[in-house]
Structure formats: C-alpha cells, structure tokens
Amino acid sequence: MSAPIALSGAAELLRLPPDAESAERLPQSRAGELTLEPGDVVVSDEGLIAGFEADSSCRRVDCAGLSVLPGLVDCHTHLPFVGWRAQEYARRVAGEPYEAIARSGGGIRASARALADAADTQVLDQARALAAEMLRHGTTAFEAKSGYGLSVAGELRALRLAGELAAGVEQPVAVTALLAHAIPDGHTAAGWMDEVEGMLGAVCAHTRAQALDIFVESVAFSNDELTRMGALAREHGLALRAHVEQLSSYGSVPVAVAAGARSVDHLSCMPAADIPALVGTECAAVLLPGAEFIGAEHTPPARELADAGVVCALATDLNPGTSPIVSLPLIAGLAVRRYGWTVKEALLALTLNAAWVIGRSRELGALTVGRRADVLLLDCPAGHIPYRFGHNPVAAVLVAGVPVWVREDHRWRFEGSA
Ligand SMILES: [Zn+2]
Secondary structure: OOOOEEEEEEEEEEEOOHHHOOOOOOOHHHHHHOEEEEEEEEEOOOOEEEEOOOOOOOEEEEOOOOEEEEOEEEOOEOOOOOOOOHHHHHHHHOOOOHHHHHHOOOOHHHHHHHHHHOOHHHHHHHHHHHHHHHHHOOEEEEEEEOOOOOOHHHHHHHHHHHHHHHHOOOOOEEEEEEEEOOOOOOOOHHHHHHHHHHHHHHHHHHOOEEEEEEEEOOOOEOHHHHHHHHHHHHHOOOEEEEEEOOOOOOOHHHHHHHOOOOEEEEOOOOOHHHHHHOOOOOOEEEEOHHHHHHOOOOOOOHHHHHHOOOOEEEOOOEEOOOEOOOOHHHHHHHHHHHHOOOHHHHHHHHOHHHHHHOOOOOOOOOOOOOOEOOEEEEOOOOOHHHHOOOOOOEEEEEEOOEEEEEOHHHHHHHHOOO
C-alpha cells in the first residue's frame, strides 16, 4: 500500500511567485519574487506535487536542515558523444584559438571521427554514465543533440542513439537535431542545407527530435542558413535552437528571433544593442558560463539581459571539447560570479526557464501543484550553491516522486518514512 510522501520540515522551499504558478517561463527580472521559505512538499501516488501541507496520512521524509528545490534542467548538452578532447584543451590553454584547432581537423570534426569509429554500445555506455553523474548533481531532465554525425547517415544515427539514451536513463530527455554544426567535407554551407532539407522527413518520421539547431560562426554556418533553418523548423513543426554570437558577433540574435527561435544559445559576443530584440519574446537567452570559462570567452551581457526582462536559462553545454562539465550547481556558481546574478536568478534560469527551452515547462521546472515531483534535497541553504564553488550540495534526488538517488549520509531520512 502506498500513501502520499511528505518532504517535511525543509528549511527552504524554492517556489514561484503565487501569481505565476502556471507560468511556463518568467522574465529574468522577476527572479527576485521566487521564495525560499520553510515548509513541506506533499507528493501524490502518481508522482505529482499534491500540495504543501503534510497531514497524518503522509509518509514523512524528515527534511530538517535541508533546502528543497525543483530538479534542475540542463537545456543544452551535446550528449551522446564518445571520448574526450583533453589534448585540445592543453593547446587552447597554451594560447591556440578554437578556430585554428578546428581548421586543423580538431574540434567538432575530431568528435565526429570518434563517433564514426565507435560502436553504439561504447557511445551509449559513456552517455549513460554521464547521465547518472548529472543526476547525482541534481539534473532531472536534459537535452541531447546530434551534431557529430556530419553526414546524413551519421546524423540519423546520432539521433537514433539520442533516442536510445532517452529510453535508458532516469531523466526525461529532449532530443534536438543539430543538423548544421560544422560544414561536412565536400559541401558548401548552402549545399549542406539542401541535404538537411532532404533528411527532415526521416528525422521527423524515425527519431525523437523536437527541435532543430544550427551553429552560426566563421568556421560553421551564416545568418542565411539560420533563416533557412527557421523556415524548415516551421514547416516541420519543430522548435528552432541556435548557437550564436559565441566566438564572434554576426548580429545573429535579431535574425534568430525573426526566424522563430525558441532559444539563442551562448551570446558571449552579443552586443547589448541587440537585447531589445529579445525583450517580450518567447525566445530564451541560454547562457553557458562553463563554455565561457573553459574557452576563456568574452562574457555575455547577462546582467543587462536579466534587467531587461529577457527569459534567461543556464546550461552546461556538456560536450567533449569546449565544456566537459556535468554539474549545474557549478554552472550556477560560474553564472553568479561572472554575471553578477543573484542565486534566485541562477535558479530560475536552471529550473522553469530551462524547462521552457526544452518544451517541458508545463510539467517540469517548478514546485507547483500538478507538476511532476522532480525534487532535490540539498544539504545547505540555496545561497551556498554558488558560494561553496565545486561542492555538490545534492543529498537526494526524486524523479516523479521516486527517490532515484540518495547520498549515503542522508539515507536515514528515507528509511524512517516507510
Ligand atoms: Zn552547444
């Protein structure tokens, strides 16, 4: 027999402002209205948030001294991939620019060769292990992308592997078809886009892809292809994501908004003059401070984006080259330090707004009645997440109300709840 679970007596619960409980995203300027008050969370048998007052019918999980947060959502990763590129990192630390490494066969092409040479099981074993590590750091939903296929067959295989990853991990996975990542050998940018157009029928019919994505950069694609990708996304009922303004500025943000983008990602070189193009739109600014840190990139106009009320999200950009980072608490620490953001700004960007980016914010991303009970128990106040930089504060993770990971020193809390 089962009974509702009450996560009882938490020192802090992260909740949305009362008038925004059904919101699917919030302007970053409202982050200060999130609350961190003591309380309980009741989880129904169906694994949904049922309320905030425990009664005697509940099985209690003692949360004294803990913070209780919605699960974190990693809305930009490049899983599944295989291998790592540590030697490139050593070259970059010594001063070689990414563009030079990419032009000499490194970068995305190096990961594409590794993927092509690897068996499916090798790719999936590495990706599943990373998903488990992400879970232990509080990531209860994430995005997976293709992009290391660099041929029609390779991209379809990468999307199939992303689907198999999704079927084999605890977290819900949103699959994105990053079909314009690097220009495959023997193609022009426009010629490759013809191939992309030709493969979309198969992408929609045979894969879980819900979004298209493109990398706009000197070593990749241009704003023209971004506009074309937006038209293809609309035609096929897919969302549009875009890697823009990372290493240099092409004025791509207004182009992406006009193309109907769900998100613009990176933005290290985005001019502040382009911020008004995002204000009042559904297009989120996805900031990736781990990639900025590893790549010694410029800092995006993150404070200005937040103050202007843009929908902001944070993510790891987990990939084998430019951001080999799995921990969203670490990303929160980087964002707070680099952007001058508050803890609540970082948390809004890692929960509701990140869920918006992957199209799941009606059911994920906040502790509200009826949303799925993806919940974290933290061993410290939320304010310690960025400050204790590198500490993993996650003591337990519930996915759909089920404790899927509990740290050894907190098991007693669950043993007493039977
Ligand atoms: Zn990326």
